[in-house]
Amino acid sequence: MTQADSKSGAIEAGRLARLKAQAREHLLFYGRELSDTLITQAQGARLRDETGREIIDFASGQMCSTLGHSHPAMVKAIQDATANAIHIDSTKIAPEVVELAAELAALLPPTLDKSMFLSTGGESNEAAIRLAKKHTGGFEIASLANSWHGTTAAAASSTFSSGYGPAMAGAYALPPPYAYRCPVRHCEGACDMTCLDVGFEMFDTWSTGAGAAVIVEPVQSAGGIIVPPDGWLRRVREHAAARGMLVIYDEAQTGLGRLGLNFGFEHEGEPPDLMTLSKTLGAGVPLSALVTGGAVAESAKSKGFSFYTSHANDPLPARVGLAVVRTLVGENLAARAREMGAYLRQGLDDLAQRYEMLGDVRGRGMLIGLEFVHDRKTKRRNPEMVDRATKRAFELGLIVNRPGGAAHCWRIAPPLTVERADIDSAVAIMDQALRDAGAR
Known part of the structure; x- marks a missing residue:
């Protein structure tokens, strides 16, 4: 990798192809499908992928990176x-x-x-x-x-x-x-x-x-x-x-x-x-x-x-x-989780007002769930919409998580150090992902 690649997170094309082939050949399936996208850098609430593209991480890695990635x-x-x-x-x-x-x-x-x-x-x-x-x-x-x-x-x-x-x-x-x-x-x-x-x-x-x-x-x-x-x-x-x-x-x-x-x-x-x-x-x-x-x-x-x-x-x-x-x-991060969680909740509640398929919004602090339904009257679970919207959000630069026991839900859990600007960007991406996925 060149110095420029090191700063951007991008991987040279030949090496990238080799790494992806090796991943398919040598990595053992552990229960969930592995992404085909390689992540090369992580800082705060943002990642960089193989192309140098920035991605907002609203899953805190595997629900672990509460301080943000690579906290000093x-x-x-x-x-x-x-x-x-x-x-x-x-x-x-x-x-x-x-x-x-x-x-x-x-x-x-x-x-x-x-x-x-x-x-x-x-x-x-x-x-x-x-x-x-x-x-x-x-x-x-x-x-x-x-x-x-x-x-x-x-x-x-x-x-x-x-x-x-x-x-x-x-x-x-x-x-x-x-x-x-x-x-x-x-x-x-x-x-x-x-x-x-x-x-x-x-x-x-x-x-x-x-x-x-x-x-x-x-x-x-x-x-x-x-x-x-x-x-x-x-x-x-x-x-x-x-x-x-x-x-x-x-x-x-x-x-x-x-x-x-x-x-x-x-x-x-x-x-x-x-x-x-x-x-x-x-x-x-x-x-x-x-x-x-x-x-x-x-x-x-x-x-x-x-x-x-x-x-x-x-x-x-x-x-x-x-x-x-x-x-x-x-850094009084518990208080920050209350403050930023309330701000995030406002954005998610606004989405729920505009999309019938968001049947319920619930959570505390910086752990919030969105439940997807076909319609609010029957409350029939809608994992297919979650799948489409999750994939589209990633394409647009946002990681949101489907919890293992609730494939019809989004689990929103950004780092406690997340900034308002990242919340605004994430909610905007969710909005577009829902529209593009056909949510009503």
Whole structure:
């Protein structure tokens, strides 16, 4: 690549053809089709592709880049780590690991003061479920239908989406608080939590009395940006406590400012027994955390809990996580998510006023969902329109995401550092993409 190519992101034609041929020959399919477009640079809320074209990223990469791509604090943290320690034995602790645990504890209630650091959200949820089973002695895990918690064994068994079965013994699905499409055909537009009560009543008819945990997201992201009503997390805790089960909040996509507060559970002030963090903690670097309190941790330890991995408590990702937490606090990004999220929501609400096929707009902070329907009377899902509009938006220079469990929705989740000008440009592209795709 020439110097000019390096600045623009463009790839020389011969090399580009060779890379695309090698991609087709050597890259293994992992569950979703790979794009034929190569991305060469990423900065802030914008990417550059193989031709040097700029693309606005309103998916934050894989929902990870909450600070924006290549944020200076992250770049410095990685540079500092390479000059000090990248990886050591997991039982040998680097200073940045201790500091990250302490600074997370300072942001959380006293009942969430102990952390272990892993690599992925699936790992952290796997560890959380294992710890809950050790502490309680039970094996039954309840989670929401159409949820996403990972692809490892226990996490995948708590991921109730089509094509992910069969689940492990003891896995149970609860109806989600999906007000737009009430799963028990009871509510109309506003969830009154009947679905949750019915779900636990059904759980009781199936349970052997060996409940271990309930795992939920404060806002269900991959399931279509399902926002629970006020009091729902409290009701989950009440049902869990009545059955001797722990509560796990999976804050992979909701934690660290995304919803307009440091953590999603703060909207109700209902802390869990265990919390997992991942995507937003590493902000693009593989890092996750399992957080719990001393009493639960000591109980599980005394009963033989262990979770060995090669990269537990690695110093490089811990240093990045520390930079993320400090940037979140120092730049007051949670407040910025509220402000910019409200501005973005205005633009999306305006689109919904003009397009009948946008049946619902919902979300919190900088995590907003658009649900596509054939018409608002029948609410029939319209994944075909989503597919056409998503492809057209990319052609026009915008990445919007279809969540894995809701192919009839757009998930809008730009970096928390996004500028108003990028929001204006993105909404304008969505408007044109909808028109070009034939939306009414």
